[in-house]
Amino acid sequence: MTDATTARAEGASAAVIEAKGLNLTFETNDGPVHALKDVDLTIRKGEFVSFIGPSGCGKTTFLRTIADLESPTGGTLSVNGMTPEEARKARAYGYVFQAAGLYPWRTIEANVRLPLEIMGYSRQDQSARVREVLELVELSGFEKKFPWQLSGGMQQRASIARALAFDADILLMDEPFGALDEIVRDRLNEELLKLWARTHKTIGFVTHSIPEAVYLSTKIVVMSPRPGRITDVIESTLPAERPLDIRDSPEFIAIAHRVREGLRAGYEDNV
Numbered sequence: 001m002t003d004a005t006t007a008r009a010e011g012a013s014a015a016v017i018e019a020k021g022l023n024l025t026f027e028t029n030d031g032p033v034h035a036l037k038d039v040d041l042t043i044r045k046g047e048f049v050s051f052i053g054p055s056g057c058g059k060t061t062f063l064r065t066i067a068d069l070e071s072p073t074g075g076t077l078s079v080n081g082m083t084p085e086e087a088r089k090a091r092a093y094g095y096v097f098q099a100a101g102l103y104p105w106r107t108i109e110a111n112v113r114l115p116l117e118i119m120g121y122s123r124q125d126q127s128a129r130v131r132e133v134l135e136l137v138e139l140s141g142f143e144k145k146f147p148w149q150l151s152g153g154m155q156q157r158a159s160i161a162r163a164l165a166f167d168a169d170i171l172l173m174d175e176p177f178g179a180l181d182e183i184v185r186d187r188l189n190e191e192l193l194k195l196w197a198r199t200h201k202t203i204g205f206v207t208h209s210i211p212e213a214v215y216l217s218t219k220i221v222v223m224s225p226r227p228g229r230i231t232d233v234i235e236s237t238l239p240a241e242r243p244l245d246i247r248d249s250p251e252f253i254a255i256a257h258r259v260r261e262g263l264r265a266g267y268e269d270n271v
């Protein structure tokens, strides 16, 4: 069987992102920084994978490496069966940054349309797609507003719409809700789960919040710094249907406890 046949035979569980012995060392004036050390991880189609760990453990670096914004110094990384560079050129992913990063001089509609303009979509296709993704993130009616006329949560939703614009299978999200208050964050977490259920995308999500990681994920990757490495990978046993009050359930609390223990162990290794 060829690799492609195997992938098809595996169907919904095909590996979308596969890191094997991945290393990334930054050379700095103060010496080498091991941002990623021997990272082995498989992310399968349709999984929602959160990365959690203290500042500097390499969460962002791992996401940026998948997106071909950093180059590994060792090991292999494949994205949709391609090198990260090939995957970037094939527009395999959308990327949502920590800050919404919308252009203040463009309306919401024009911000979301930008990647489609760059990719040379026809004007008609651009408009249809922009309408579709703004509806997905529940921002219909705000097309003509400028970013500064929207709340922080709405801006972040617009930034998600922009990442969804060209309908990539993979969505990479780097702490998208970190700057928002807890109530808004709860609502966006619920909406993101619904969006994920509707679109069947594979999501890589960086967070510092244990409840957020446990609430959203099918898989939680716990990382530890100096050198940045994976210390635990937790397959969630929570059901797909997750009302917010699932956070009070014993199952949720048990997973959160395991994440906390993993974080603590990583911390103790470094003191």
Ligand SMILES: Nc1ncnc2c1ncn2[C@@H]1O[C@H](COP(=O)(O)OP(=O)(O)OP(=O)(O)O)[C@@H](O)[C@H]1O
Binding pocket: 026, 027, 028, 033, 034, 035, 053, 054, 055, 056, 057, 058, 059, 060, 061, 062, 228
């Ligand atoms: N371009 C770079 N040059 C040198 N060192 C870097 C560079 N980018 C990241 N690093 C270092 O690599 C390590 C991992 O950084 P990274 O941003 O991936 O961590 P993180 O887990 O995402 O942290 P945070 O939670 O604070 O965002 C850190 O020690 C950081 O200082």
